[in-house]
Each structure stands twice: as C-alpha cells, then as structure tokens.
Amino acid sequence: MVICGVYAVAAAGTSRADSPDSLWSAAPWLGAVLACGVLVHLGIRLLAPRSNEILAGLVGLLVGLGWVFVARIDVSLAQSHALAVAAGSGALVLTLLAMRRLGWLLRRPGTSAIVASGLLVAGGLGAGGVDTSGGSYVPPSIWLDVGFARVQPSSLAKLLLVVAACGLTISAPRWLPPRLRPHRHAVGAIVAAIGAWTVLVTQQDYGLSIVIFAAAWLPLWLDGSEARNGDLRVMPLSTRTRALGGVAATYGAGLVMLATVYDPLSVQVRHWLNPWASPEISAVSQAAFAFAAGGITGVGPGLGSPDRIAAAHSDFVFAVVGEELGILGAAGVLAAFMLIIGIGAGIAQRARGTNRLLAASVTVVVGLQAMLSIAGVLRVLPATAVAAPFIAHGPAALIGNCIAVAMLLALSDSDVGARLGRGAPGVPDPPEPPNRPSESAPSAASATGELSVAVDVDRRRAAEPPPAPVLPTRRAPEGAES
C-alpha cells in the first residue's frame, strides 16, 4: 500500500515539469522520500507484523503527496522536507520499538504532563502570536526558532499529554494529595482546561488550545472504569461524566469569551467572518481565490499560483491541493483523513484497557488537527496555525504525527489474537497497583476471555508486581455495550 501511494506521488511529480522552477532538481530527494517509505514498510513488517496495513499506506500516501506539494511550492524546501520525512520515518520505527516500554511512561503521568507543559512553554516563548499592529492581519505563529529549524514543540507535547492522561486513569502522581486521587479525572481535566486557556492567551491560537485540551481531556472522558479500591479508586462513572462534561463546557465557554474579548483572538474571528475587509489580501482570501480557481478538477499540478498564499507550504498547503487538484483531489485528501480516523477508531474498538484509551485519543487528536487545520483553510472556522498532519511542512509536526501513527500501528498489532508465548512485541497492558489480585467480583462472562491476557502479562512482568486484571472490572459495566 505504501508503495502504491508513493507511485501516485511520483506520477504527480512528473507532471510538474511545467512549473518555472524545475522540480526535476528535487528528484533525488523524491528518491529519498521513497526510500524512507520502503524502510518504514520494512520496519513495520519487522516490528509490528500484524498491524493495520491500510493505515501505513494511507499515511505514506499523504506524506508523499505532501512532500511533492511542498517541493512544488518551494523547491528549496524539498531537501529539508525530505529530511523531515526521514526523521519522521525514523521516529516511527523507534516508536514501534519503544511501545514495549510504554508502560513505564504510563506509570508516570505527572512527569509526562510536566514535560509536555515544558514543551508548550518553550513553544510559547518563541511564538510570534498575532500581530495586530499596522492594521493588517498576520496569522498566529506557534513556531519556535531553534537556529537551524523552526519547530513546533507543541506536536510532541500533544502526544505526551495523551499519554499522561491515559496514565492518570490508572495511577496517580505521587505528589498528588491522597484526598484528590479519587478525583484525579476531574482534577486532570481542570488542569487541562487551565493549561489550554493559558496556551490560548499566550500563543493566541485557538486551534492549538483546542487540541491541547482535547489531548488531555479525551482519555479521561473515554475511561469507562468504575470505582475501585486503593490507588485506582475513582469517582463513579456518572459523576465523572458530569464533571468532565462540565469542565469541557466551561472550557468552551471560556474559549468563546476570550475570543470575543481578547484582542488578538477577536481580530482572528473578525478576519474569519469577513476577510475581504482587510486592506491587504491575506492568506485566507488567497486560499478562497485558489479554491475558486481550482474548480472541480483543479488547474493541474504545478500550474497554480501558490506563491500568492502566505505560509502555503505549511498552514495552507490544503489550499494548494485545492487549486491544483481541484475539488476532487482535495476531497480525496479529506477522504484519506477520514479513513485514517476510521481505522484508528477501529483499532481503538478492538483494543483493550489503556490501549483502547490511547488508540482512541491519538486518533481523535490527529483527526482534530486535520479538521481544524482544513476548516481554517476553507473558512469554516478561523484560520489556525495548527498544520494539517502529514501533508504540511513542519519537521516537528511531521515527527509528532509519525509517532502517533506508530502508536496506532503498535496498538493494532497487539490485539490480533492472544499472544501466548509468542514473545512478539506489543504494548503491554498497564501495570497494576502492588497488592491486588482480581478486584471486585468479576462476573463469569467478563473473566473468561481476559484470563489468557492476564497470564501473558504475568509472564512478561515476572519481575514486577503481579498485575491485577484491570480488564475484568472494566468489562463488567460495558458488557452491554461491546
């Protein structure tokens, strides 16, 4: 599938000889990108052989397509983007390896959260924010200039937040007061809301804020576990649902309020509602021109005018796709994203325990990024600096999303059948608190299928405290659902 996708990319690349800066000079880098695809394919075959094949193929298609468009927009970017693709591929393979050790990270939600916050702060320090001076509209910038490259530290932060929140559902950071531990879902959600608001105010990009909040809130929301004893004790599900829903609603209200009151944000909203009022032609207006010029079939690859769109290679690459490949091509990209989300959701449905949380949250975070970014380009929502996954230029974003895909691949790999004695790599089930065997009375139905998994976990976690089968407790209330 990867190779088929790459082939389509190469064919599109050939037709770009029409453009004034010859794309042929970037051909070696195309070769590099293709080579990355092959290597990734091999890596997946080796490390996650039973993983979902379509997912890798789709992502490969989008990445390759993205490279071709970025190279077409600015030939000088061909090299750096190819290197970014290589870095992303490497990160993907490394993540597949590292997923075995994910349990270590899951047990330290506090650390993950702090590191994530640190990354966000670093990104905020370098961010340009919205420039409201001079009357003209400059979109927000969430890039950090680290000398040789401009990265978005937030892309890694998002994934760390997902992991942190997943970890929070099964254990509490040691420094959290015991009284708060049962309420850690709500606490986590509140912290997430505050953090997201802070990001909103400092970096002035609502898209980033929403994604940050979603990354942290989703695992807490999706966690359907009921009350348990000891460290895993949590609020009853219904209370938790209401609390989390309340936090989400509060966040949303705060977001809307800030968008109305806070100047840099209200400028964005005003510009979204009427981009034609701005004295200069902004990227949003140019994107509208681009789509109008593209029509149904597009003007043809290489024949558009992306040079008129600011940040065409990163935030607005979808507009270039719309202009050159038309509605059909752009809809194809949208379909690819939808498929990725669907596959991710399928992986989540079939996974167990924390794996399920991880898969679902990662899928939604990636899907949300895609949706918000494209909505900004299409003027469904105000433009955001969150770039569309895979197709936009941005080394850190690409790496982050590749890591996300790797997580999904690994999670899809581990749930194919039971892996008794195979020693095959896979994500371990979350480790359990020290002294608990099977918890609350598991019903007969719930104990059966999971026992084999519990045994497997036992074998691999011999040195560690025996894991209690969290699954049975989880399955009980959901018996009617699954």
Add this chain to the structure above:
Amino acid sequence: MNRRIAQLTVLLAAGFAVLVIQLTNVGYFSADGPRRHQDNTRSAVAAIGAARGAITSAEGETIAVALAVQDSDTLQIRDYPHGRLYAHVAGYLSPAAGAGGLERSYDAELSGRAAEISLTRLADLFADSGRVGDLRLTIHHGVQLTARAALGDRDGAIVVVDVTTGAVVAMWSRPSFDPNVVVAATAESDAPPPPAARAYQSRYELSATAQSAASELLQWAATRSAATGLDLPAEPDLSGAPGDATLTPLHLALTAAAIGNGGALMTPFVVNRITARSASQPPDPQQAPAGGQVIQPHMSHRLVTTAEAADLLARMTTLAQQMSIQLRPTDTSEAAAAIASGIGASGIGASGNGAHATDFEPSGPSGSSDDDIAAAVAEWAVLLAPAQDPVIAVAVVIESDLELDAGDSRTGGTLASLIAATAAEAALALRTDPTSVGDGP
C-alpha cells in the same frame, strides 16, 4: 467506552462532512465571487496565454483580440489595436495588475468558463470545451473616435447614451492609458495603476444657475441609487445625501436620457451580445453576429413623470435656441451654433462657477495619478438629439483650470456644449448605419 469512541468518531465524521460540503461550495458554487474579486489576479494569470474571446465594437471594429504567439501552438497574447481609445472600456489583462474593465467583469465569458458557453454536454464538466465567448459591444467606433477628437487634449469625459435602451454608444475618459503596456508589464513596478475612468468612476460636484433648467436636471439626478448598474467593474458608490449633486458623467448622461425617455431611467450597459466561438477558429468581426446571448435593456427606476420630463425637454429646447443666439459673437461658438441649429439639439450648459471636481478614488487597482483634482474647475453640458424625439443623450464634463469670475455665465458650459454637439452630430449620422446599436429586439 465503545459507545463514546463511536460518538466521537461520528462527530469527527460529521465535521469532515461539513468540510467536504464547504469545499464543494468554495470550489464550485460560490466560486464566482472570489473569482471576480478585484484583487484576484489568478484568473488574469490563468487567462494570459490562454484562448480568449474577442471584443468588437458595434460595427465590427476589433477592440481586443488574442493573437497567436509565434512558434507556439498554445500561447496567445492579448492585443488592443486601438490602445488608449478603449482602454477604460475593454480594460486590460496583466499578471502583475490583474484584470480591469470588460476583461474583468466578463472574464468568465471571454475565457469560455461561463456555463452558458462551456457547458453544452456532460463531458464539458470534465474536459475543456475549447470554446470562448466573443463580446460585441454597444459602443460605436466612429462615435468614439469623434468623441475623443471633440474632447481634444482636455481632461474630462464624454458619454453618449442611447435614450430608449440605455446602451452606451461612446464613452471616452481622458487621461487614458495604453493597455498594451499594462499587458506587457511583468512586474508591478512596470505598470503603475491605470488612471480612473473619469466617465464612470470620477464624481464631480456640479452646479448650475439657480432656478434654471440645468439646476432642475441636477436635482433630478441627485435622486439616485448607489450604482447605475453598468457592467464594468469598480464603479464607485454613488449614493449621497439628497440634493448632493456629485455625479459621474455617465450618470449625467443617463439622467438626460431619462428626460428624453419620458422619465424612465435605464440601466446602462456596454455589452450587446455574447457569442460562443470555438477557440480554434479566429474571430471574424465583420460578420454580423447571430445567436448567443443578447443583453436586454431594462429600466432601473422611474426618475420623474412623463409630463415633467416632457416639460423639461421643451425648456431645454428653448434654452438651446437661446444659447445659439448668445454664442454667436465668439469664434468657436459659431460652429456650435451651426451644429446646434443644424441637428436641432436640446441642450443645457452650466458654468463652473463655484463648482469644483471632487475625484473620489474608486476601490480596486485602478487609481488616479492626479491627486489634486479637487482644485480643478469643471464645466459640464448635456445634450439630447434630435430635439423633438430624442434618440441619443450626450454628457460632457471638462476639467479646466480656468479661473471663472462669478457671474460670467457666458463662458459657462460653452466649451462643453460645443463638444457635446460635435459628438451628437456624429452619433446621429452614424446611427443610420444598419450595423449600429439596436441589434436585439
């Protein structure tokens, strides 16, 4: 948890569905607005080099045509044989400055993208139909030449309008520009923004002696809507306070036409007919066009009652006769008198006493390079010919920097009247030509 995952997935899917809908909207259904936006140079860039329809005058004179580039099968270059004469009408097409004039407002038809021209079969949705649209204008080449000659080297505008239909027979603004230069310019620095079209983009504050026919005409003209409805782009917002007599020369002509038309103010238009043509065939301007889309005249609104219009018309006729007596002593006015009595025109002239031109910058890439227009004095004249049953209306506005003494009504409007009379004579003479305006029903 499964249910929640499913819910979230459905939510995201719904979000993407919205995106698909908006994509189709932006790319197809609502694409026209952005395409025609004044700052959108993409269509110009795409159109340059592509096959394009020709623009011809009413009697078949080529105004704009796409010439094949040597040694190239596919590329064409846009040529304007008459250059400055039709610059403000036909417009220009340039990668740096975008498109202006008819090239912009009729871009879809000229390039063949308009549905009426391109879509005749289902296959045309996906493949280029290879057709372009030719425009045949209501503008008469002979009259346009005469109008330019009459205005001479004075800045201003002259507009000749058909009384019954509102079709524009001639429209000349000075200063003008050479669109061929704009087309050839590759960088924005090479092509400064063309000057505004005085005829329909510049507003002049006009005045007339109180209680005269001229002032009454100005009062009527003041009841106007925000735009005349002309099918050229970048018409400024004409709305103003009641009694505010800042008008464009086009509007002045239309008001005069309304007087001759029994009080009905027509919507002006420049394009008479749009015909589709295969891009591989060269245009044949001399052939009388058939078929295609004919632009029908229609009334904008009723300005005054028929009786009031007839009354003013009668007074204008008297005035013209008086004027020709008055003008007799001076040199230039002899000609004017001869012409005026010869064609039996009804005319009103008004002086520039205290009037000054206020040039409002129209929105869009075209802008005036003369920034201190406000100091100029404007004289204007309006003419309907023939007097008994008007067929054409002429409006002339001249920017002159003559210092006029208050009360010197003799010079007021004289020059403008002379110019108007010359143009009117030409218009009437050439209108007997069967290929002139009046093709449609």
